[in-house]
Amino acid sequence: MTTRIGYIGLGNMGAPMALRLLDHIGSLSVLDTNPDAVTPFIEAGARPVSNAAELASVSDIVCVTVLDDAQVRDVVAGPDGLLSTAKPGTVIAVHSTISDTTALDLETQCASHGVEFVDAPVSGGAAGAKKAALAVMVGASDEAFEKIREPFRAFAALVVHAGPVGAGTRMKLARNLLHFVSFTAATEAQRLAEAAGIDITELGKVVRHTDSITGGAGSIMWRDNTSALEPDDSWFPIFSHVRALGEKDLALAMALGDRLDVDLPLATRALAGLGPGLGVGIGDIARTHSMEEQP
Incomplete structure (x- = not known):
């Protein structure tokens, strides 16, 4: 079965990363608070969704590139967040640079739903994303890392398993x-x-x-x-x-x-x-x- 991937946050970093994923796998579900950011993805064949809960319901892996810890917590564990509908085995990968303590807290919340949390900040900027040349530092279980390693290669030239959850952020x-x-x-x-x-x-x-x-x-x-x-x-x-x-x-x-x-x-x-x-x-x-x- 084809892995279904969703993407939240289509800003300066998220947009080129998501475009690379869309080109790589041929399908993608997307979400952003700015409708103008979503339009080019719809035109390229991506599926728009209305909120994080809907995105999780149609995704096996969800990539998150939002502004800060508060926004990450909201899209993951808020009232209409990913955890409200994510099925056991779903992987939530956060590319935002957040606190490692936030990553550990969200790992615990995700585990209670049978969901894998991954902290996967990136280095290389928007230019690196456009060239599929990013470095991704991944904090994850071995099982979750194996699930995300191949999709991440759509936008990254280097994918490093830094260790368990929190290690990607610390790196x-x-x-x-x-x-x-x-x-x-x-x-x-x-x-x-x-x-x-x-x-x-x-x-x-x-x-x-x-x-x-x-x-x-x-x-x-x-x-x-x-x-x-x-x-x-x-x-x-x-x-x-x-x-x-x-x-x-x-x-x-x-x-x-x-x-x-x-x-x-x-x-x-x-x-x-x-x-x-x-x-x-x-x-x-x-x-x-x-x-x-x-x-």
Whole structure:
């Protein structure tokens, strides 16, 4: 039997994801509070429904991409929510970035109806969805993951089973922590460059170009834990080299900031934390800098 799929939330992210699903499976039931968002799906052959309860009654898997925790709770467990009609064995997959505690709470509510809850936030933005290039981080039981893995490939190039319910959200939060901390670091680098008379639009071109080659921060994320490395570990010389280069360049940037009177708090923190974070301990440059900072 063909798996019946429903989609709630046809906004900037949900619409391209749902379109990919419709193209992939040839049928889809859809729901959005904005009638204009539904129209192109009807024209493409999708089935519109009036509320979440109706959607659940005609779906084996329901994908949810709404704004926040409150909206997720409402469409899943509200008066006319999915659980009011979902049959046992139905999978409810939430792509919204919510709290992991919300995911666990909804898992419990869904389990009381024999329904599988899946937290499946995505990374890659609307552009990634349009290209079917998203990464999906899935928190689910093994059984539920097997049900959703193939349909998710309609809009994703990478589908990762992060662990049980809640794990997908925790992975997304860690990923976005890196994302927005790096944005903050980018603003710090722009302030330094601007103070030094550098065209920051040209700097942006350089950053995007080189990150597309090196992989940016992801290029160091190969280890399976964050504990300190033993000297005979194969990663030790590699990350020691990274530490040496990083400490040298951070110290030079901080010296430039001192001369230009530009405060660089993230650079200061990075100099102290780079080596320990890599698992190879603090390096000579960072150690010397720390001693110089002490009164």
